[in-house]
Amino acid sequence: MRPENYQAQSHPPSHEYELNFGPNHPGIEGNYALQVRLHGDTVVSAHADGGYLHRGFEKLMEGRLWIQNIALVPRICVPDPVPMEVCYSLAIEDISGLQVPERAKWLRVLQLELSRIAAHLFYFGGHAATTGMYSPSFWGVADRDLILDRFEELSGGRVYHIFNIPGGVRRDIPEGFLGRVSALLDYLEARLPEYDDLLFRNQVFVRRSKGVGVIDQQQALAWGVTGPNLRATGLGFDVRRDDPYLIYNQLDFEIPTEDSGCCWARTLVRRSELQQSIRICRQVIAALPDIGGPVRAPIPNPLAWNVPVGESYTRVESSKGELAYYVLSTGGEKPYRVHVRGPSAMHAVQVLEKMVTGGRLEDVAQIMFSLDACPPEVDR
Amino acid sequence: MNDFPLPVRAERSNPLARVFDELIDFCRARSMFMLHYCTGCGAIELPPAMTSRFDMERLGIQPMVTPRQADILLITGYVSIKTLKRVILTYEQMGSPKYVIGICSCTVNGGMYWQSYATAKKLNEYLPVDVYIAGCMPRPEAVIEGLRKLMGEIKAGRANSWERYFREYDRYLAAQQNLFGPNWQTPTDIIGEARDYQLYGPGTEGRHTELLQQHQVPLQPLRMTLHSDVEKSS
Ligand code: SF4
Numbered sequence: 001m002r003p004e005n006y007q008a009q010s011h012p013p014s015h016e017y018e019l020n021f022g023p024n025h026p027g028i029e030g031n032y033a034l035q036v037r038l039h040g041d042t043v044v045s046a047h048a049d050g051g052y053l054h055r056g057f058e059k060l061m062e063g064r065l066w067i068q069n070i071a072l073v074p075r076i077c078v079p080d081p082v083p084m085e086v087c088y089s090l091a092i093e094d095i096s097g098l099q100v101p102e103r104a105k106w107l108r109v110l111q112l113e114l115s116r117i118a119a120h121l122f123y124f125g126g127h128a129a130t131t132g133m134y135s136p137s138f139w140g141v142a143d144r145d146l147i148l149d150r151f152e153e154l155s156g157g158r159v160y161h162i163f164n165i166p167g168g169v170r171r172d173i174p175e176g177f178l179g180r181v182s183a184l185l186d187y188l189e190a191r192l193p194e195y196d197d198l199l200f201r202n203q204v205f206v207r208r209s210k211g212v213g214v215i216d217q218q219q220a221l222a223w224g225v226t227g228p229n230l231r232a233t234g235l236g237f238d239v240r241r242d243d244p245y246l247i248y249n250q251l252d253f254e255i256p257t258e259d260s261g262c263c264w265a266r267t268l269v270r271r272s273e274l275q276q277s278i279r280i281c282r283q284v285i286a287a288l289p290d291i292g293g294p295v296r297a298p299i300p301n302p303l304a305w306n307v308p309v310g311e312s313y314t315r316v317e318s319s320k321g322e323l324a325y326y327v328l329s330t331g332g333e334k335p336y337r338v339h340v341r342g343p344s345a346m347h348a349v350q351v352l353e354k355m356v357t358g359g360r361l362e363d364v365a366q367i368m369f370s371l372d373a374c375p376p377e378v379d380r
Numbered sequence: 381m382n383d384f385p386l387p388v389r390a391e392r393s394n395p396l397a398r399v400f401d402e403l404i405d406f407c408r409a410r411s412m413f414m415l416h417y418c419t420g421c422g423a424i425e426l427p428p429a430m431t432s433r434f435d436m437e438r439l440g441i442q443p444m445v446t447p448r449q450a451d452i453l454l455i456t457g458y459v460s461i462k463t464l465k466r467v468i469l470t471y472e473q474m475g476s477p478k479y480v481i482g483i484c485s486c487t488v489n490g491g492m493y494w495q496s497y498a499t500a501k502k503l504n505e506y507l508p509v510d511v512y513i514a515g516c517m518p519r520p521e522a523v524i525e526g527l528r529k530l531m532g533e534i535k536a537g538r539a540n541s542w543e544r545y546f547r548e549y550d551r552y553l554a555a556q557q558n559l560f561g562p563n564w565q566t567p568t569d570i571i572g573e574a575r576d577y578q579l580y581g582p583g584t585e586g587r588h589t590e591l592l593q594q595h596q597v598p599l600q601p602l603r604m605t606l607h608s609d610v611e612k613s614s
Contacts, residue, residue, distance in 0.1 A: 023466060030418045031463060052463045053420065056498045063495060072492065078421040122427075141431045148428075159424055159517060376421060379460075 015039055021364060023052045030078075030375035032348065034368065038361055046356045046364075048349045053379040061338045066092060067165065067302040069335065074160045076340060077377040079122050082115035083318035085164040088338075090245060091327040092166040095310040103288070104168030104295045105246045110284045111154075111163065112246075112316075113277040114181070117188065118147040119319035120270045120277075123372050127267060128199055130365040131208040136199045143191060150181055168296035178285045185278050185285075192275070200271055209263040213355050213367035216261055223354070224346040227321025228269045229371055233261040239317040253280050263363075263370035270319075270372075306333050320344055320372055340380060348373030401537070408451070408477070409534040410440045412527070415450035415474070417467055420457020422484035422517045429520035441527055447473040452530070455503060457517070458486035458493050461559060464500045468556065471507055471545075472568035476577065478542045479510045479530055483523060488512050505555040508541040546574035550586030557588055565596050 022033035033049040057076060061069045073088045074081030086108050093100060125140030148158045153174060155161035163170050199205055215225065217233040230237055236255040240248045256272030258265035299305065309331040315324035321343025328337040352371060356364050392398055416426055430436050430443065444450040447470045459467060471480065482503045485491035490501035503509055510533065513526035533539035545552060549570050557564050571589060574580045 023463070024415075024417055024470065030423060031420075052460060052466075054460050054462070054498045055458060055493050055496045060493065060496055075421055075492070078424045125427075137427070138431045141427045142433050145428050145433050158519060159421075 016044060019361070021368070023049075032373075032375035032378065034352065034356070034364065036356065036361075036364060041361045043356050043359050043361065043364065046353045048353050050349065050375070050379050053376045055380070057380040058338055058340065061335055063334065065303065065333055066305055066307055066335060069338070070165055071160075071162050074162060075376065076380060077318065077320070077323075077342065077344070077374045078159065079374060080115050080119035080319045081160055082111045082164070083316050083323050085162065086112060086246075087314055087316045087318075087323055087325045088327070089164050089166045090316070091312040091314040091325045092307060094312040094314055095327065095329050096166070096307050098167050098297050098299065100168050101294045101297060102247075103172075103291045103293050104297075106284050106288055106291055107169050107173065107295060108164055109246050109248065109251070110181070110281060110288075111151075111161070111169075113280045113284070114147050114150065116319040117274055117277050117281075118144045119372075120274050121147075123270060123319075123369075124195065124199060124267070127209075127263075127366070127369045128205060130369045131205055133199070133202070133205060136195070139191075139195070139198065143188060146184055146187070150177070150184060153177065153180070165296070165299075167299045168294070170296070172295050173288075178288060181281065182285050185281055189275075189278055192271075195271070200268065206264060208363075209267065209366060209370070211260070212263045212363045213359065213370055214260065214262045215351070215355060220261070220351075223351050225321070225351055226343050226346070227317065227319070228273060229266055229321065229347060229351075231255065231257045232265040232269045234259040239315055239322055243315065245314070245316055251280055251283050263366055266370045266372075304333060306331055307335075315341075318343065320374055320377075321347065340377070342374070342377040342380070344371075344373035344375070344377045347371040348375065348378045405535050405537050409531040412439075412441045412451045412479075412531070413444035413449060414441055414452040414454050415444050415447055415470070416454035416456055417463075417470060418457075419455055419459045419463050419467065420484060420486055422457035422486075425517055425520050425523060426454075426456060429523045434520040434524060436524060436527070439524070439527065439531070447471075448475060450474055451477070452479045452481060452527075453507075455480065455482050455487050457484040458491060458496075458499045459503060460498050461500055464506060465560065468506060469566055472566055472570065476542055477540065479534070479539055480507050480541075481526060481530060482509045482512045483518055483526070485514050485516045488514055491516060500559060506552060506559075508544040508552075510539050510541050543579050546570065546577060546579035546584060547581030548583035549574065550583050550588050553588040553592060554586075557591065562591055563595060565592055 016037055016039050019036050019038055020033060021036065023031045031052040035047045035049055037044040057072065061072060064072065069088065070085060073084040076084050121140040121144040125137030128136035151161055152158050154177065155163040215233060217235050220230050220233045234257055236257045238255045241255055253276045256269055256276065258269050307329045309329055311328040313324060313326045315322055323343060324341035326339040326341065327335055330336040348371065352368060356367050359367060392401065416423065428434055453471055453474060455467060482488065486493060487503040490499065493499045494501065500506065511526050511530045513522055515522055530539060571584055574584050
């Protein structure tokens with residue numbers, strides 16, 4: 001209901017009716033709405049209604065110092081904040097020609113992958129909850145908390161770390177950190193079979209999600225789908241491998257794909273990605289002790305730092321898909337323009353609208369969640 | 381927040397009634413249904429707070445899906461202007477007594493979006509807020525601590541800031557009209573409710589409610605069509 005025009009309206013008699021999903025509690029995590037027109041149980045048309053989380057990020061960033069924006073960027077995508085910091089830092093480093101020390105690169109990859117695991121665990125729980133299974137969400141949130149504890153140890157913040165800055169990371173890891181992360185990874189890996197029994201092989205979930213919300217590869221490419229949602233249609237495109245940044249070209253990992261493009265496939269892709277992320281983290285943990293040196297390149301006085309004239313378009317792979325920053329500097333102490341190309345803006349608006357059309361009412365929430373869109377990043 | 385302090389509820393003279401009041405307050409404090417409107421990033425700390433690690437349910441706090449049955453409205457983070465309309469609408473639908481908790485610095489003073497053109501800065505200009513939980517973002521422990529504080533206030537009979545919305549409706553409406561324009565209206569008849577609850581105060585009506593009444597269109601009942609009518613006409 002829109003408060004501006006809540007007046008009752010009369011329509012010609014019809015079998016169709018409208019239903020609002022959200023903004024109060026839609027399928028996706030957060031404040032986002034979907035208006036669907038239904039005929040019986042079948043969705044006739046859908047209209048995504050965003051903007052509830054709009055804060056005018058790109059405008060705010062033009063009014064703040066380069067370094068102040070580091071605190072702002074993780075807020076764009078709350079469940080998976082690290083890629084935001086890293087991507088923004090990469091763009092500035094690209095413009096100003098800063099050389100990031102080797103150790104900082106490995107530390108960034110460690111954070112990126114831990115953040116990906118955390119985001120995926122959160123996703124499994126949420127997706128299961130939309131099919132009426134609540135135990136996986138309890139498990140997922142509890143296991144994600146263990147990762148947040150490690151982040152807290154590293155940076156002092158559970159959710160927002162603000163640990164990556166242009167030039168590297170803020171400080172080195174604490175004593176014994178790698179051992180604790182490694183124990184955490186062992187635990188998570190041991191949990192995976194239990195997750196399989198609870199969720200991925202659970203017939204309630206399989207039957208609800210298999211063949212629902214299908215998108216084929218051609219359509220996915222045409223609509224700008226990226227990340228796990230694209231890989232669920234059989235195309236193994238991943239920025240980490242195909243346009244490597246940081247040290248991803250030195251790491252050994254696979255890009256899991258599925259062919260069917262349905263909700264079930266999207267979950268499976270993420271489940272396999274979890275394993276790959278654990279694998280990457282293990283490689284980082286094995287390599288880090290041998291990589292010495294500083295963790296931060298010296299930058300000029302950050303409060304009066306004029307990044308040289310230039311522009312950069314940098315992309316990374318976040319847990320939701322391809323994330324990119326376009327940063328334009330005119331040599332001032334503030335960015336002239338920052339544009340965020342988020343994956344969710346495509347997924348949650350055009351793809352979602354088309355995907356739910358023709359589907360059934362009870363699958364709408366599931367389809368919304370299976371795309372793993374992040375509303376704050378849609379609205380920015 | 382305490383710019384207009386409310387008195388503690390007057391004690392009733394009948395001792396039995398007093399015991400009854402205390403009992404009711406005790407029960408209220410122990411079974412709070414919260415409607416959380418995930419208005420901003422603070423919402424991400426609620427799943428940990430609600431699930432097994434921090435487990436809010438042991439305090440009798442449970443999520444609730446509809447405003448009509450909820451006691452607490454949890455505002456989790458910055459409120460954009462578009463969201464604020466829905467928040468006010470939701471708040472007015474809730475049954476009294478109702479409590480508002482503002483989580484995150486953004487609800488206190490705008491937080492890190494203090495210069496944003498799209499967010500409302502101070503929540504308590506638009507709604508009476510009982511407890512603020514500051515922090516960016518507050519940890520689950522802080523959220524639970526805030527809720528426990530509210531429980532204590534309810535038990536002591538002090539958490540009646542919802543009455544303020546009725547007694548000083550004109551002031552809240554003024555801020556709302558300031559933000560949303562003079563045509564702002566909601567389907568709830570707050571002045572009528574204030575009379576009904578005997579909470580009509582000198583601040584209930586004023587300049588701004590006059591403006592509201594000038595352009596307010598009375599609610600029309602929805603015309604319901606039976607299935608057979610559709611068959612006939614189509
Ligand atoms: S206070 Fe911080 S965490 Fe909370 S809504 Fe504002 S920016 Fe987000």
